[in-house]
Amino acid sequence: MESQPNNLLHGVNLATxxxxxxxxxxxxxxxxxININCxxxxxSVKSSLKFxxxxxxxxxxxxxxxxKTDFR
Structure with missing residues (x-):
């Protein structure tokens, strides 16, 4: 697996x-x-992930x- 030090989303999956x-x-x-119907x-998480x-x-x-969100 290739290292991606500049990718802030590396290792974070869409479900998370x-x-x-x-x-x-x-x-x-x-x-x-975010103006999207899902x-x-x-x-639901499942329908949002599918979309x-x-x-x-x-x-x-x-x-x-x-x-952009601060999860602290």
């Missing part, structure tokens, strides 16, 4: 990102920050929010 963001903001807070209409894995632009927005 969605779960942490959901715990921190809740579905309504996520929908306010956070608005009957949201984000198929939709690169949405995944990028979620990853950017994760990097």
């Amino acid at each position: 990102i969605v779960e942490k963001l959901h715990d921190h903001y809740g579905w309504e807070g996520l929908a306010d920050r 956070f608005k209409s009957n949201p 984000l894995r198929r939709t690169p632009w949405a995944r990028e927005k979620v990853e950017r929010l994760y990097l």
Whole structure:
């Protein structure tokens, strides 16, 4: 496996990102920050992951929010 010292998301999987963001903001807070239906209409971690894995632009927005969020 190749080292990725400049990749802040290296070793963090998408499920962890969605779960942490959901715990921190809740579905309504996520929908306010990122305008995508998987956070608005009957949201769940499973359905969000399915959508984000198929939709690169949405995944990028979620990853950017994760990097900007302070989880302390």
